[in-house]
Amino acid sequence: MSEAAAAHADEHHEPYTSTGIPTKKVLMWAFLGSDCMFFGTLISTHLIYRKISATVGTNYLDIRDIFDIELTSFSTFILLASSLFMALAVSAIHKGNLNSTRWMLFGTIIFGGIFLACQVYEFTHFAYAPGNELTLSSYRGEPHVFGSTFFVLTGTHGTHVAIGVFWLLGWLAYSFTGKMSTADAMDIECCGLYWHFVDIVWIIIFPVVYLMEYAL
Amino acid sequence: MATESVKYVAPETKPKTLLDVFRRPDQHVTGIRDWLTTIDHKKIGLLYGLVALCSLIFGGMQALLIRSQLWAPNQELLTPREYNQMFTMHGTIMVFLVIMPLSAAFFNFVMPLQIGARDVAFPRLNALSLWCFVAGAIILNLSWFFTGGAPAIGWFAYSPLTDVRFEEVARDLGPDFWVFGIQVLGLASLLASFNFIATLINMRAPGMTMMRMPVFCWMTLVVSFLIILAFPAITIALVELMFDRNYGTNFYDFLEGGKPHLWQHLFWIFGHPEVYILILPAMGIVSEVVPTFSRKPLFGYGLVIFSGAIIGFMGFAVWSHHMFTTGMGIVATSAFSMLTMLIAIPTGVKIFNWIGTMWGGKIRFDTPMLFALGFITMFMVGGFTGIMHSSVPIDMQQQDTYFVVAHFHYVLIGGALFGLFCGFYFWLPKMTGRMLDEKMGKIVFTLMFIGFNTTFFPMHYLGMIGQPRRTHSYNAGNGFEMWNQIATVGAFILGIGILLGVIQFMRSFRDKSLKPAGKNPWDARSLEWTLSSPVKEYNFARTPIVKARDQAWENNYGPRELHSEKEPLDHHGVHMPDHSWYPLFTAIGFLVLVIGMLFHSSLGADGEIIRNYTVPIIGGIIAITSMIMWSLEGPGGYHLFPEEDEE
Numbered sequence: 001m002s003e004a005a006a007a008h009a010d011e012h013h014e015p016y017t018s019t020g021i022p023t024k025k026v027l028m029w030a031f032l033g034s035d036c037m038f039f040g041t042l043i044s045t046h047l048i049y050r051k052i053s054a055t056v057g058t059n060y061l062d063i064r065d066i067f068d069i070e071l072t073s074f075s076t077f078i079l080l081a082s083s084l085f086m087a088l089a090v091s092a093i094h095k096g097n098l099n100s101t102r103w104m105l106f107g108t109i110i111f112g113g114i115f116l117a118c119q120v121y122e123f124t125h126f127a128y129a130p131g132n133e134l135t136l137s138s139y140r141g142e143p144h145v146f147g148s149t150f151f152v153l154t155g156t157h158g159t160h161v162a163i164g165v166f167w168l169l170g171w172l173a174y175s176f177t178g179k180m181s182t183a184d185a186m187d188i189e190c191c192g193l194y195w196h197f198v199d200i201v202w203i204i205i206f207p208v209v210y211l212m213e214y215a216l
Numbered sequence: 217m218a219t220e221s222v223k224y225v226a227p228e229t230k231p232k233t234l235l236d237v238f239r240r241p242d243q244h245v246t247g248i249r250d251w252l253t254t255i256d257h258k259k260i261g262l263l264y265g266l267v268a269l270c271s272l273i274f275g276g277m278q279a280l281l282i283r284s285q286l287w288a289p290n291q292e293l294l295t296p297r298e299y300n301q302m303f304t305m306h307g308t309i310m311v312f313l314v315i316m317p318l319s320a321a322f323f324n325f326v327m328p329l330q331i332g333a334r335d336v337a338f339p340r341l342n343a344l345s346l347w348c349f350v351a352g353a354i355i356l357n358l359s360w361f362f363t364g365g366a367p368a369i370g371w372f373a374y375s376p377l378t379d380v381r382f383e384e385v386a387r388d389l390g391p392d393f394w395v396f397g398i399q400v401l402g403l404a405s406l407l408a409s410f411n412f413i414a415t416l417i418n419m420r421a422p423g424m425t426m427m428r429m430p431v432f433c434w435m436t437l438v439v440s441f442l443i444i445l446a447f448p449a450i451t452i453a454l455v456e457l458m459f460d461r462n463y464g465t466n467f468y469d470f471l472e473g474g475k476p477h478l479w480q481h482l483f484w485i486f487g488h489p490e491v492y493i494l495i496l497p498a499m500g501i502v503s504e505v506v507p508t509f510s511r512k513p514l515f516g517y518g519l520v521i522f523s524g525a526i527i528g529f530m531g532f533a534v535w536s537h538h539m540f541t542t543g544m545g546i547v548a549t550s551a552f553s554m555l556t557m558l559i560a561i562p563t564g565v566k567i568f569n570w571i572g573t574m575w576g577g578k579i580r581f582d583t584p585m586l587f588a589l590g591f592i593t594m595f596m597v598g599g600f601t602g603i604m605h606s607s608v609p610i611d612m613q614q615q616d617t618y619f620v621v622a623h624f625h626y627v628l629i630g631g632a633l634f635g636l637f638c639g640f641y642f643w644l645p646k647m648t649g650r651m652l653d654e655k656m657g658k659i660v661f662t663l664m665f666i667g668f669n670t671t672f673f674p675m676h677y678l679g680m681i682g683q684p685r686r687t688h689s690y691n692a693g694n695g696f697e698m699w700n701q702i703a704t705v706g707a708f709i710l711g712i713g714i715l716l717g718v719i720q721f722m723r724s725f726r727d728k729s730l731k732p733a734g735k736n737p738w739d740a741r742s743l744e745w746t747l748s749s750p751v752k753e754y755n756f757a758r759t760p761i762v763k764a765r766d767q768a769w770e771n772n773y774g775p776r777e778l779h780s781e782k783e784p785l786d787h788h789g790v791h792m793p794d795h796s797w798y799p800l801f802t803a804i805g806f807l808v809l810v811i812g813m814l815f816h817s818s819l820g821a822d823g824e825i826i827r828n829y830t831v832p833i834i835g836g837i838i839a840i841t842s843m844i845m846w847s848l849e850g851p852g853g854y855h856l857f858p859e860e861d862e863e
């Protein structure tokens with residue numbers, strides 16, 4: 001076989017795809033579809049147990065005693081607002097506006113960080129609330145499942161947010177190398193898809209885990 | 217310039233220092249470094265196949281031990297605990313380390329060739345899937361060497377068997393190895409499936425529309441969707457179990473408010489789609505082989521695909537047929553019973569399609585076709601018994617007896633394994649460039665067919681007269697003795713058949729005396745048969761422009777306007793991505809992390825639990841660093857300039 005191995009040096013051109021959709025995006029959508037099932041399983045576990053081992057109504061198991069709904073509403077708002085920054089970051093990089101991209105990424109990271117800080121505060125606060133402790137295995141010293149489903153569900157969501165924050169930090173760092181260009185727009189858009197998805201999941205978790213304890 | 221010949225000079229590749237060993241290899245790398253860093257879908261496919269075939273031998277030996285223990289009433293060849301460990305490991309290995317990776321081997325090797333692609337969409341991710349799979353296999357099998365030995369919880373790991381409070385051996389690590397092993401294997405399957413979906417949706421050659429894709433590619437797509445939608449359920453179930461065992465949560469702990477029943481639901485929401493994950497690839501293979509050896513196009517192509525998709529879809533709605541005896545209530549039980557009966561319809565449709573394909577065809581009975589016919593008949597038997605226990609009152613009798621064992625071995629060996637062996641006899645010539653010995657193939661088929669039926673047919677009867685499954689021994693005088701002995705004899709015949717087959721596959725890579733295969737030895741129908749055997753590293757010198765379904769066939773026998781064309785030679789040549797170490801390193805990071813998690817806690821002097829996360833953190837750092845390096849190194853690559861027809 002005759003061959004010549006040219007060292008790469010590829011020009012930039014959009015690679016051909018059958019659907020015209022960038023392949024990374026297809027991958028991301030497939031992953032998000034799968035992630036829906038991850039959260040679906042966790043949320044159903046929570047709802048099933050909520051039904052069969054009630055947390056509201058009986059005296060010693062009223063979970064409202066330790067929920068801090070104002071704080072959680074605030075952090076929910078913050079997380080939703082971060083999605084706006086994310087969308088602006090994507091639009092900025094598409095236009096090639098590096099400076100604005102950088103600031104919007106920064107905003108997303110800060111808001112994500114605030115959300116995480118609230119969650120860390122909430123977790124420690126719950127676990128050490130005097131006389132009211134909610135732990136992985138008990139509530140007020142009694143064996144209970146609420147702590148198990150609550151911490152594992154919201155903790156998994158928090159892990160998703162944290163991964164998102166690190167991913168965005170990666171982009172922020174990259175933006176200072178001088179290599180960032182509109183060619184990265186697609187990758188940042190994928191990151192954005194992930195971020196919005198994690199937000200949407202919280203929009204489900206907040207009513208299902210928190211608000212419902214007040215309504216029903 | 218395109219076909220200009222440049223003299224090939226092998227650069228110095230012998231690494232001199234340790235650092236050289238781990239430098240990113242260039243295209244001239246050979247030997248072990250090539251295999252460890254490869255991102256070529258064909259080599260990855262072969263590696264999947266190699267590990268899976270070794271696991272098949274290993275899992276088969278465990279099965280023979282199980283059968284030997286059941287040779288006579290009240291034997292003590294294995295202790296009850298050892299017996300439980302054997303059937304747990306046997307089931308887990310056969311499902312996760314044999315059938316799934318064998319399917320993945322074919323997905324990897326064949327699918328990109330069939331759609332005219334250069335590789336899968338994300339070659340390095342593909343390598344990560346492979347190495348995660350290997351890491352999972354290592355974790356699972358390591359369990360034998362630590363406290364408590366292998367898990368003794370069944371492949372279904374029903375709670376409360378996994379509850380720390382009911383352990384036979386204090387601080388038994390077996391179930392933990394099982395939990396983490398399956399978790400890592402699940403990660404491997406998920407990553408591979410994302411990749412296959414992206415490939416099938418986006419990397420098809422021009423003209424290769426969805427409805428021109430070979431059925432095998434369609435089944436790859438359906439199975440990938442099943443995996444990404446079903447594995448999350450088991451992943452979360454395993455996370456919950458991991459928390460229960462390590463951090464005192466109460467998900468499945470009935471003494472503290474949890475419900476063991478939840479595990480069964482989550483397991484079977486995964487478990488039933490999983491059985492279709494195991495069978496659909498084999499159905500795809502058979503749908504390629506039957507038309508080839510009947511010399512007719514597949515009868516009802518659209519219907520075969522549609523029924524495959526329907527099976528995949530409905531597969532999510534029948535899980536509770538594994539739980540008819542748990543007391544779910546009349547409504548749920550009847551609904552699941554009805555849906556289970558319904559799912560038999562699309563399954564039956566496929567059988568009729570294969571029969572319709574053979575009808576009036578010029579059938580050749582080469583080994584692949586024999587296995588395909590074995591598949592169709594044996595799978596039918598398994599399907600019938602499946603429909604039998606979709607009826608609740610009947611299942612109440614059959615649940616947990618050998619009848620169920622007979623059912624799922626007919627679909628898993630007679631179905632999935634026969635289908636995969638069919639795939640080996642069909643595609644190995646494409647992989648090695650050499651034909652397999654027909655005589656040997658027929659011996660393997662005969663041994664497997666006879667051995668398989670001798671082993672498992674009597675189990676129908678044993679189940680109906682009441683022999684329970686998952687039970688270490690039985691008393692004399694129940695009429696079990698003779699049939700158990702027949703089954704054991706059959707198992708050894710089957711074992712010899714499989715062993716001979718595996719040896720034949722492995723040897724065909726080396727044995728120079730075998731006949732060369734040429735491009736299209738079977739006169740087969742899809743694109744991979746337009747390439748030389750073995751396939752060149754770049755697959756297609758020029759991207760094909762597809763004009764028809766069954767393109768290879770149309771090229772030989774079809775009208776002119778249906779012959780495929782080729783894109784003009786690109787003056788850039790064929791772009792090949794570089795090898796990479798990082799997929800392997802990332803998987804090693806995961807392996808260290810998991811091993812660390814398995815041993816992170818110890819008992820202090822006063823019986824309190826001491827936790828030490830050093831090793832898991834080191835593992836995590838290895839994995840994350842590798843991933844960062846991975847994204848920084850980029851795909852890299854070089855160009856090859858094949859001659860016009862060097863395909």
Ligand code: HEM
Nearest residue numbers: 491494495537538560599602603605606614615620624627
């Ligand atoms: C016609 C389609 C099928 C129907 C109606 C069907 C129905 C059933 C039912 C009702 C059971 C539960 C029996 C019991 O535990 O009492 C069962 C068990 C099982 N089936 Fe099927 N099945 C079908 C096809 C398949 C296929 C294609 C596979 C795999 C390739 C499969 C693998 C299994 C396995 C592994 C079990 C036993 C699981 C365990 O308890 O460990 N089945 N089947």
Ligand SMILES: [Cu+2]
Nearest residue numbers: 488491537538
């Ligand atoms: Cu099932």
